[in-house]
Amino acid sequence: MPKRIVIDTVKFARNGQEMIHSFSVEDLQRVKDIVGDVGEEIEAKLEGGVLKTGKPFIDLSIKANLPLTCQRCLELMNFELNSSTRFIIAFGKSELTDLSDEPDDVEFLIAEEDTDVVAMVEDELLLRLPMAAKHEDGKCREPEWGNSARRLRLD
Numbered sequence: 001m002p003k004r005i006v007i008d009t010v011k012f013a014r015n016g017q018e019m020i021h022s023f024s025v026e027d028l029q030r031v032k033d034i035v036g037d038v039g040e041e042i043e044a045k046l047e048g049g050v051l052k053t054g055k056p057f058i059d060l061s062i063k064a065n066l067p068l069t070c071q072r073c074l075e076l077m078n079f080e081l082n083s084s085t086r087f088i089i090a091f092g093k094s095e096l097t098d099l100s101d102e103p104d105d106v107e108f109l110i111a112e113e114d115t116d117v118v119a120m121v122e123d124e125l126l127l128r129l130p131m132a133a134k135h136e137d138g139k140c141r142e143p144e145w146g147n148s149a150r151r152l153r154l155d
């Protein structure tokens, strides 16, 4: 069963709490649907804090190495993710409008006492995964090569 991890976002931020958690793809059902069942670890780090303006925030960093299927040659490719996102905590939907003058690279989170960390990490990963994964130009295997290499590995 996937674990459930919840935090009180406002307390977490105001107390400057920190949490590091390693997930397996198995724990993140919606990510598993895309990348398949692989033994890769996904490391998520949450750090709470308060801005000079008094607004609480949580920084979420994710490190993962996920095998995706290249949509051009159908070989596996490694997708390396190293993301960092700042979520400013808004007290209710109405405050979201007041926060619209914050920089564009900032996201928002509605203050809740039981925010699901697993869902947060999943949402962030799904946002960052490429819609159609592709090797860099010129890095795809030739089709014949690809197929025989795959058979060899399966044997």
Ligand SMILES: [Zn+2]
Binding pocket: 070, 071, 072, 073, 074, 075, 134, 135, 139, 140, 141
């Ligand atoms: Zn390719």
